[in-house]
Amino acid sequence: MKLKDIIIALNLEVKTGKDLLEREVTGGYAGDLLSDVLANPKKGNIWITLQIHQNIIAVASSKQLSGIIIVNGRKPEEETLKKAKEEKIPVMISNLLTYEVAGRLYEIGIR
Amino acid sequence: MRDNVITLKPDDTMNDVRRILRDNKISGIPVVDDDRLVGIVTIDDFIICLLEDGGINEKIENRMTKNVVTVYSDDPIVQVVCKFDRDGYGRFPVIDRDTKKLVGIITKGNIIEGLLKKLEIDYHEEEIHRYRASHxxxxxxxxxxxxxxxxxxxxxxxxxxxxxxxxxxxxxxxxxxxxxxxxxxxxxxxxxxxxxxxxxxxxxxxxxxxxxxxxxxxxxxxxxxxxxxxxxxxxxxxxxxxxxxxxxxxxxxxxxxxxxxxxxxxxxxxxxxxxxxxxxxxxxxxxx
Amino acid sequence: MKLDKIISVLDAEILCIVKNKLNSDITKACGADLMSDVLAFVQPDTLLLTGLTTPQVVYTAENAGVNVVCFVRGKKPHKETVDLAKEKKITLLVTKIPMFESCGILYKNGLMGYSEISKQ
CATH class of the missing domain: 3.30.565.10 (Histidine kinase-like ATPase, C-terminal domain)
Structure with a gap:
């Protein structure tokens, strides 16, 4: 499944990486502890988190994640969005919480 | 109450009553005809029939209590407890208010069991109340x-x-x-x-x-x-x-x-x- | 969803449980590792899924009115966290399944999130 399909299915707001939405999503990962995210997700996974700190971009970039969904409608810091553009990491926002975002992605076949 | 009630039909015999009372260690059986409660037969009825010749082969119909006191499944427990007290029966068949069908049976034992469970749940809350200094x-x-x-x-x-x-x-x-x-x-x-x-x-x-x-x-x-x-x-x-x-x-x-x-x-x-x-x-x- | 069903679909292990609670009904769930966020949005009587195993998870649950916490990705807390939970009468579970899939499986089995609960 491609990022653009997920954006449509979950009605996400795209903050950065509008030109990167053809990216293939290999699976889902949810978590807010950066050390966990550095250890666990696989390349191409989409990451669901509450964190908005700029460190999330470095983490996503080093793990080659396909994108980040920030939940609960939280607004990422300016610095975070700037880094996201530089590192080519699509950042998207959902008004839902992690549980429902993960639930709905799982429902449309993301594992 | 207990659901999955064991029942008998009016043309079963008192012999059947003996078997069920013995096998299930219960003291009363509702008698049902086409899902409708028509009577109840108890261990007392059985003892009386033993004292009479041929009683054991008689149909239940002739031995059961016909005007059964029942309760509805949505009656409050308090009301049921009062009824036990007033009427002196050991059990009440439980009837669905809408369909009038038998849905269960309730005994004093069931009520005590339920109260004990409730007590256990309330114990923690009571503990807090005892220490309350709200006064x-x-x-x-x-x-x-x-x-x-x-x-x-x-x-x-x-x-x-x-x-x-x-x-x-x-x-x-x-x-x-x-x-x-x-x-x-x-x-x-x-x-x-x-x-x-x-x-x-x-x-x-x-x-x-x-x-x-x-x-x-x-x-x-x-x-x-x-x-x-x-x-x-x-x-x-x-x-x-x-x-x-x-x-x-x-x-x-x-x-x-x-x-x-x-x-x-x-x-x-x-x-x-x-x-x-x-x-x-x-x-x-x-x-x- | 009944607690025992949650335990069975997540293949969870019970670390501590309040007596007679296996049959209790849980109507909603949320998942997060940041406790201040949990305190900000969590509703009482939610199942909390988390990857954090510190004693503060138990304090967060106590203060926010959460009765059941399930740790994900097989992370087991230290004994002191479990002891604290016993004292505070909070049920702790642990599942080997990661957060994403845990949410997915429960969601698929009909346990709702907050936006759906609020629509009801």
């Missing part, structure tokens, strides 16, 4: 009664961070405050306690409890906050990464205290520590 403010005669509770907090001690708030919470419970009021105080106090543990060498929580409101002061000897307005912004944080890895320091602490309290004030000077005060009114903000 304190009513017993003390004064124009203004205030209870002050003070708790010391050691900075950096993550194993214990949260413990002092837990004590405040327990006391408010004993003092009889409403759960929602306690929840608001506890969440705000917990965040204040976490801030002291994360950012300062030591501090204290002082809870001032009055009948109509709870005021908490979180006082520390830490580095102070240079820009209070910025610190209040959701998502703003100066926390180091190790704090973030402990699930805090994502810039939600002060906004949480503000949201859960009715009033909040921060007095802080860099190098001189911080005094954060919040107030939760018993009846909420509107009625203060």
């Amino acid at each position: 304190i403010f009513e017993d003390v005669i004064s124009d203004n009664s205030t209870l002050i509770l003070k708790y010391r907090i050691k900075g950096g001690d993550f194993k214990k961070a949260g413990e002092q708030t837990s004590k405040i919470r327990k006391n408010l419970l004993r003092l009889g405050f409403l759960p929602e009021t306690i929840r608001r105080v506890a969440i705000a106090a917990f965040e204040a306690e976490m801030n002291i543990v994360i950012y300062t060498p030591e501090g204290e929580l002082v809870a001032k409890i009055q009948p109509d409101k709870i005021t908490v002061n979180a006082i520390d000897s830490g580095p102070g906050i240079s820009d209070v307005k910025q610190a209040m912004r959701q998502g703003y944080s100066t926390a180091p990464d190790w704090v973030r890895e402990l699930g805090f320091g994502a810039g939600m602490g002060l906004p949480n205290i503000k949201n859960y309290s009715d009033e909040m004030k921060i007095k802080s000077k860099v190098g001189n520590g911080t005094n954060l005060q919040f107030i939760v009114y018993k009846e909420g903000k509107s009625s203060k």
Whole structure:
């Protein structure tokens, strides 16, 4: 499944990486502890988190994640969005919480 | 009540009654014709029929009690208990009010069993009630009664961070405050306690409890906050990464205290520590 | 969803449980590792899924009115966290399944999130 399909299915707001939405999503990962995210997700996974700190971009970039969904409608810091553009990491926002975002992605076949 | 009731038909014999009473160790069996309750046959009926010749082969129809006292499945238990007391029966068939079909049977034993279970659940709550000191403010005669509770907090001690708030919470419970009021105080106090543990060498929580409101002061000897307005912004944080890895320091602490309290004030000077005060009114903000 | 069903679909291990609670009904769930966020949005009587195993998870649950916490990705807390939970009468579970899939499986089995609960 491609990022653009997920954006449509979950009605996400795209903050950065509008030109990167053809990216293939290999699976889902949810978590807010950066050390966990550095250890666990696989390349191409989409990451669901509450964190908005700029460190999330470095983490996503080093793990080659396909994108980040920030939940609960939280607004990422300016610095975070700037880094996201530089590192080519699509950042998207959902008004839902992690549980429902993960639930709905799982429902449309993301594992 | 018990569902899956064992029943008999009117043209079964008293012999069948014997078998069922023996095999299931029960003392009464409803008699059902086409899902409708038509009677009840008990161990007493069986003993009487044994005393008569040929009684054992007689049809139940001729031996059962026909005007059965029943209860509806949605009757309150209290009503059923009264009925047991008044009518002296050992069991009542339970009927669905709409369909008039037999759905279960209730005995005194069922009720006692249910009450025992309820008692067990209530035990914990009763424990709290026993210790409740909610009368304190009513017993003390004064124009203004205030209870002050003070708790010391050691900075950096993550194993214990949260413990002092837990004590405040327990006391408010004993003092009889409403759960929602306690929840608001506890969440705000917990965040204040976490801030002291994360950012300062030591501090204290002082809870001032009055009948109509709870005021908490979180006082520390830490580095102070240079820009209070910025610190209040959701998502703003100066926390180091190790704090973030402990699930805090994502810039939600002060906004949480503000949201859960009715009033909040921060007095802080860099190098001189911080005094954060919040107030939760018993009846909420509107009625203060 | 009944607690025993949650335990079975997540293949969870019970670390401590309040007596007679296996049959209790849980109507909603949320998952997060940041406790201040949990304190900000969590509703009482929610199942909390988390990857954090510190004692503050138990204090957070106590203060926010959460009765059941399930740790994900097989992370087991230290004994002191479990002891604290016993004292506070909070049920602790642990599942080997990661957060994403845990949410997915429960969601698929009909346990709702907050936006759906609020629509009801």
